[in-house]
Amino acid sequence: MAHGDDTKRAVRAAFVFDGLELPAAAAKHGVAEGTARRWKYQAKEVGDDWDKARGAQMLAGGGIEEVARQTLAIVVMQVQTTVQAINESPDMRPEVKVQMLTSLADAYNKLLAASRRLMPETSQLATAMDVLQKFGQFIRDKYPKHLAAFAEVLEPFGDELGKY
Structure with missing residues (x-):
């Protein structure tokens, strides 16, 4: 036709x-x-x-902010799913878990940095993620025996950050 x-x-x-x-x-x-x-x-x-x-x-139509919000929501869900999978992996060594979590936090940070210009309220969350990433590195370097505990509390703490 x-x-x-x-x-x-x-x-x-x-x-x-x-x-x-x-x-x-x-x-x-x-x-x-x-x-x-x-x-x-x-x-x-x-x-x-x-x-x-x-x-x-x-x-031009202002839809980019909505797209950025949707993208962040998708990434946050993926981060939560990934963190849960890492926490539920009994065979994974704590050092590997923290390395994966650090990498995940880095990727998340980069996304937040890109969206910061579009959505200023994400700036605070980006700062929090940067602190968490640095804290994870500090624990890995100075207190490696606490890596498992850090990995265990990171996901619920992320949920708390989402409330602010």
């Missing part, structure tokens, strides 16, 4: 301006997903990158 330029523009608008994923944008306008993907690819070939246009729209 052939679609006109109006339908193609409507699918693009739904993707770029309404923020719909491509399958949803296509379905909204009665277009097969494959057709919409082809249009998107063809447009990119001639300089109309729908993904870049969508990103620009998100930034």
Whole structure:
């Protein structure tokens, strides 16, 4: 079935301006997903990158703060899941646990640093994560016998930080 330029523009608008994923944008306008993907690819070939246009729209429309919040929420859930998995690994040595937790805290810190400009309230949480990372390194270097206890209390303490 052939679609006109109006339908193609409507699918693009739904993707770029309404923020719909491509399958949803296509379905909204009665277009097969494959057709919409082809249009998107063809447009990119001639300089109309729908993904870049969508990103620009998100930034211009103030949606970036919401995206940053959603990203942080996803990362926080992943951090909690990972910390729980580390804590529930009986065969993992405490030194390995702390190294993994330190690495996780570092990655989390980097995400917070990037979002700090977008969401100033995350600055306090970033500072807290930096302190935790340094504290973990201090324990590993000076009091290695306490690594297991540190790993055990880190997750519930993270939950407490989330309340502030």
